[in-house]
Amino acid sequence: MDPQLPFFSEPGSHLIPLKDGELVYFPHLFSGEEANLLLKALLENIHWQQESMMMYGKQVLFPRLMAWFGDAGSSYSFSGKTYHPFPWTKDLLYIKNRIEKEAGVTFNSVLANRYRNGQDSMGWHADDEPELGRDPVIASVNLGASRRFMLRHKTEKDQRYELELQHGSLLIMKGALQHHWQHQVPKTTRPLGERINLTFRVIRHTC
Numbered sequence: 699m700d701p702q703l704p705f706f707s708e709p710g711s712h713l714i715p716l717k718d719g720e721l722v723y724f725p726h727l728f729s730g731e732e733a734n735l736l737l738k739a740l741l742e743n744i745h746w747q748q749e750s751m752m753m754y755g756k757q758v759l760f761p762r763l764m765a766w767f768g769d770a771g772s773s774y775s776f777s778g779k780t781y782h783p784f785p786w787t788k789d790l791l792y793i794k795n796r797i798e799k800e801a802g803v804t805f806n807s808v809l810a811n812r813y814r815n816g817q818d819s820m821g822w823h824a825d826d827e828p829e830l831g832r833d834p835v836i837a838s839v840n841l842g843a844s845r846r847f848m849l850r851h852k853t854e855k856d857q858r859y860e861l862e863l864q865h866g867s868l869l870i871m872k873g874a875l876q877h878h879w880q881h882q883v884p885k886t887t888r889p890l891g892e893r894i895n896l897t898f899r900v901i902r903h904t905c
């Protein structure tokens with residue numbers, strides 16, 4: 699059984715101050731109906747792929763499907779690979795405009811992740827690639843099945859937080875969070891459906 703997680707029933711935004719970082723959670727940025735339409739459109743219209751990375755000399759498949767979108771030229775490297783973005787789609791631009799109003803940031807790229815069931819996951823990491831700059835604002839949109847999102851401080855072991863990211867929600871990660879904390883979406887044996895997460899980012903060009 700998953701532990702009891704904080705449940706946010708009030709609409710609007712919830713500021714969650716953490717040591718060395720900040721979260722802002724909007725449980726109902728999109729209405730249920732609108733979120734259903736967006737989920738369906740993104741499942742159908744994105745060219746989802748299962749990428750792999752080199753680990754201990756072997757190619758290992760990521761346990762989820764991915765796709766990368768952005769302004770031309772916003773290529774991005776992680777886990778030893780460089781990704782060139784697909785051009786923005788109408789649905790992604792619609793979502794981008796909505797969240798930019800809340801985040802106060804103009805994003806130039808988005809990483810889309812598709813968790814097909816509870817066995818798809820994302821392990822502990824920080825979004826701290828050099829292209830993102832020192833204190834990036836990352837806006838994470840959630841559609842479909844709700845999943846546990848866990849955070850842990852890198853050096854202070856008693857500092858942990860988690861919440862259940864629900865259908866139609868937005869989570870903004872900001873401040874020094876990526877420098878001091880890691881996050882993950884663990885596997886679960888709960889039977890659940892598909893989930894799409896979109897993390898909107900600003901890629902800085904160094905050349």
Ligand SMILES: O=C(O)CCC(=O)C(=O)O
Binds near residue numbers: 883
């Ligand atoms: O699926 C999520 O909620 C997290 C995604 C994430 O951490 C990432 O794309 O870097």
Ligand SMILES: [Fe+2]
Binds near residue numbers: 823824825881
């Ligand atoms: Fe992340």
